[in-house]
Amino acid sequence: MNDPSSGVAGCRLCGAKDLASVVDLGATPPCELFLTADRLDAPELTYPLHLRVCRECRLAQLPPLITPEETFTEYAYFSSYSDSWVRHAKAFVDAAVERVAPGFVVEVASNDGYLLRHVVEKGVRCLGIEPSANVGDAAREKGVPTLTEFLTEETGQRVRDEHGPADLVVANNVYAHIPDVVGFTKGLRALVADDGWVSIEVQYLATLMEFGQYDTIYHEHFQYYTVASAQRALASGGLVLVDVELLPTHGGSIRLWARPEGAADAAAPESGAPTGAPSAGGHEPSAELRGPSAELRGPSAELRGPSAELRGPSARVQELLDREREQGLHSDDGYTAFAQRVAKVRRDLLKFLIRAAEEGKTVVGYGAPGKGNTLLNHCGIRSDLLAYTVDRNPYKHGRYTPGTRIPILPPEQIAEDRPDYVLVLPWNLRDELSEQLAYVHGWGGRLVFPIPELDVVEVGR
Numbered sequence: 001m002n003d004p005s006s007g008v009a010g011c012r013l014c015g016a017k018d019l020a021s022v023v024d025l026g027a028t029p030p031c032e033l034f035l036t037a038d039r040l041d042a043p044e045l046t047y048p049l050h051l052r053v054c055r056e057c058r059l060a061q062l063p064p065l066i067t068p069e070e071t072f073t074e075y076a077y078f079s080s081y082s083d084s085w086v087r088h089a090k091a092f093v094d095a096a097v098e099r100v101a102p103g104f105v106v107e108v109a110s111n112d113g114y115l116l117r118h119v120v121e122k123g124v125r126c127l128g129i130e131p132s133a134n135v136g137d138a139a140r141e142k143g144v145p146t147l148t149e150f151l152t153e154e155t156g157q158r159v160r161d162e163h164g165p166a167d168l169v170v171a172n173n174v175y176a177h178i179p180d181v182v183g184f185t186k187g188l189r190a191l192v193a194d195d196g197w198v199s200i201e202v203q204y205l206a207t208l209m210e211f212g213q214y215d216t217i218y219h220e221h222f223q224y225y226t227v228a229s230a231q232r233a234l235a236s237g238g239l240v241l242v243d244v245e246l247l248p249t250h251g252g253s254i255r256l257w258a259r260p261e262g263a264a265d266a267a268a269p270e271s272g273a274p275t276g277a278p279s280a281g282g283h284e285p286s287a288e289l290r291g292p293s294a295e296l297r298g299p300s301a302e303l304r305g306p307s308a309e310l311r312g313p314s315a316r317v318q319e320l321l322d323r324e325r326e327q328g329l330h331s332d333d334g335y336t337a338f339a340q341r342v343a344k345v346r347r348d349l350l351k352f353l354i355r356a357a358e359e360g361k362t363v364v365g366y367g368a369p370g371k372g373n374t375l376l377n378h379c380g381i382r383s384d385l386l387a388y389t390v391d392r393n394p395y396k397h398g399r400y401t402p403g404t405r406i407p408i409l410p411p412e413q414i415a416e417d418r419p420d421y422v423l424v425l426p427w428n429l430r431d432e433l434s435e436q437l438a439y440v441h442g443w444g445g446r447l448v449f450p451i452p453e454l455d456v457v458e459v460g461r
Contacts, residue, residue: 012064012223013181013233016056020332023214023339025049028377029402030066031218031370036399044403049374051217051224057232058330060205060224062217064179079114084432088249089115089172096199097122102167106159106191108151109174113139120144127163129155134395152183156190165193172201173250175230176221185237188258195263198239200256202230206327207252209334211452212341214378215371216250226329227254227320231313234258243314251428251451254320346379348454353385353423361420363448365389366433368396368408372425375450377403386423390414418443427451434459 010017027046035044047065054061079085093115096102105119110128112135119126120143128146130136139146149155160166169192178184192198203216205224217224225233231241238261245255328334356363365372368391376386383406390411391397399408414422414437422440424433427449434457437447441459449455 009063011054011057011059012061012179013059013229013236014054014057016054018055019052019061020055020335022051022053022060022335023217023342025051025214025217025342025374025378028218028374030220031373031402032220033402034368034396034399034408035402035405040400040405046403047219049217049219049378053332053335055332057229058226059181059229059233060226062219062222064222066219067179079111082429082432084429085249086114090118092170092199093118093122096168097124100168100197104164104166105168105170106163106166107170107172108188108191109171109177110139110144110146111135113142113144113146115170115172116144117142127159127166129159151178151187151191152180153186153190156187160190165196166191167193167196169196169198170200171198173203175200175202175225175233176223179222181223181233182236185233185239187237189238189260192239192260194260196260198256198258200230200258201247201249201253202256203250204246204252204254205229206324206329209329209338210327211251212338212345213251213451214338214342214345215375215451218370218374220370225254226324227256227317228324228330230254230256231317231321241313241317244317244320246320249428342378345451345453349375349450350379350381352448352454352456353381356421357385362387362417363421363423364414364417364419365406365423365425366411366414366437366447367391367425367429368393368401369426371428373401373403375425376401376406382406387419388413389423389425415439419445421446421448421456423448423450425450 011019027048029044029046049062051060051062053059097119102124105116105124105126106129107116107126108129110116110130113128116126116128116139126145128136128139128144129149129151130139130146131148131150133148136146136148147159169188171188188198202225205226207213208216208224227241227244234241234256239258240261241256241258243257247253247255324330353363363385364387366389368389372389382404386406388407388409389401390409390413392411396408397410400406401408422437422445424430424447426433430449434447438459440447447457447459449457
């Protein structure tokens with residue numbers, strides 16, 4: 001764990017210099033910089049991928065070696081290509097609009113309008129703030145008003161001045177993507193009304209650590225949160241964590257409910273707080289959660305959103321803080337075995353792929369997510385072991401995965417080639433993709449899920 005010569009300037013949240021090593025994944029290219037055919041013979045820049053945790057505030061983080069502008073000005077990820085993620089967003093919007101009754105909703109990192117399109121359908125005024133021009137264009141085509149900007153405190157204040165304060169600010173899967181966590185949090189505070197609500201979804205570090213989900217470590221994810229570190233991060237911008245939900249998304253996430261200082265100390269109006277809000281996709285908060293432990297089913301059986309009578313942080317916040325402490329995540333103890341879990345995932349996958357190649361079996365991939373590129377690069381997988389991968393996103397067709405240079409084809413290629421195995425790179429969408437790929441069983445093909453442990457399954461059975 002000791003890493004005295006890391007050369008890292010310090011923790012981006014508290015400024016402390018004492019950062020402990022968690023896992024070093026070597027050096028890889030940025031995971032969303034897919035290669036076009038004319039770039040295959042050109043050099044690629046690679047950057048160290050070394051996760052550390054601050055011994056003072058316990059924020060797990062990567063050094064900011066790339067800028068958001070390099071990754072997000074033109075972005076390859078379109079949220080609407082995941083059916084389960086769209087359902088997740090609709091369930092959230094249905095509950096939030098019913099219970100918060102917002103007059104104005106702002107989503108930060110609104111992507112292609114996957115969430116706000118449901119707000120538009122309900123006739124609620126809304127605005128998306130999305131830095132990627134190409135993705136923002138897709139949102140506007142859906143009728144979602146979208147501002148092409150990165151959120152800063154200044155941007156948040158300008159939006160507030162022009163459009164008024166937001167009753168609800170949503171920030172899904174972006175709180176890990178910003179190197180200036182303090183400035184971003186101040187931007188959220190600038191956007192939200194003094195008596196408003198902020199909802200943030202982000203992958204949960206406790207799940208990542210226990211189940212070796214290391215492929216979600218990549219350069220555009222600058223930090224990884226426990227409830228404790230998220231609480232500190234929110235406080236840095238004038239927001240108070242008042243409640244938390246466990247979600248099954250991305251292999252295990254948390255939904256943080258925060259309010260401005262002052263509002264968090266007063267009881268929410270009976271009609272104003274999102275009580276009983278179902279978790280994403282209509283599931284119980286952790287009905288499909290594959291960690292952090294079999295018992296981690298949510299701090300209570302009714303973990304369905306902030307209570308209408310919240311006065312400061314809920315008991316659910318404290319219960320998760322206690323569980324994190326028991327897991328050793330508030331000290332170095334919970335991080336020491338992670339590198340060994342990562343090594344086992346790598347060894348098991350490589351053994352399988354090498355054995356398949358020696359037996360003359362064909363293995364192809366499904367999906368080209370950012371996390372898949374961490375896995376492929378760390379394992380050193382090339383086209384001799386994985387002939388190609390496919391993806392529903394047309395933007396990626398005809399391109400190649402960064403570093404490993406595996407071709408990306410349309411999904412129809414699988415049915416045409418009838419491979420023996422399909423390696424599912426977005427393993428977190430296991431239920432959705434098992435259904436989509438059920439046809440593979442027709443020729444005796446099998447699906448392979450690499451994480452949390454190697455699992456080769458016959459679909460349709």
